[in-house]
Amino acid sequence: MTRYAAFLRGVNVGGVTLKMAEVAAVFTAAGFTAVKTVLASGNVLLDSPSSAAAVRAAAEAALRENFGYDAWVLAYPLDVVADISAHYPFERAVPEHHSYVTFVSDADVLQELVALADAAGETAARGDGVLYWxxxxxxxxxSAIGKTMGKKRYKSCTTTRNLRTLDKVLA
Structure with a gap:
């Protein structure tokens, strides 16, 4: 059994409003155990014996079937999320700044985002399957990255969390 963090894209920020208690119930009905939501921005902790890809597919199918929206989910073992957070390459808390991690499931998209950030001179770095910025x-x-994240091409394979949110997911 593996503990996963499932990050739902675009929940409670872009017109898709979901109650986290209902999301937890749907995930439990989909066969996941020890389901817990964190904050109201689409962060779900769950246990599953399946691979991350299978967790993602099952979570997306359950959300689409039960809530009728084009759901996108990225799922990672919790220890991988902890490692990603621990390797944030910049100062974690800078006054008047946001520290973000964009999770990216498509290597080509990750490379595009890294090149975009570099070309724009933004504070960003490539990690293992993530863009730190x-x-x-x-x-x-x-910002160049912020403007890009809303484009349709990136919706199925990216989601962004700030470090404060990741800390709460990992707590």
């Missing part, structure tokens, strides 16, 4: 609070949506 940091931006002034007032500039998140206007």
């Amino acid at each position: 940091q931006v002034a609070r007032s500039a998140t949506l206007n």
Whole structure:
């Protein structure tokens, strides 16, 4: 049995409003155990004997069937999330800045995002399957990365969390 963090894309931020208690019930009905939601932004902890890919597929299918939206989920063993967080390459807490991790399941998309950040001169670095980045609070949506994340091409294979959220997921 593996403990996973499942990160739902675009929940309670972009028109898709879900009650986390209902999400937990749907995940439990889908066969996951020890289901716990963290915050209201689509972070779910769960146990499963399946692979991360199988967890992702089952979670997406359950959300689509039960809530009727185009659900996208990225799932990682919790120890992998801890390792990703531990390797954040910049100062973790900078006043008036956000420290982010964008999880990316497509290697080509990750390379595109790294190149985009480099070309824009943004504070970003490639990690193992993630893009680490940091931006002034007032500039998140206007940054090259922020503008790109909303494009359709990236919805199925990326989701972003700030480090404070990851700390709560890992607590």
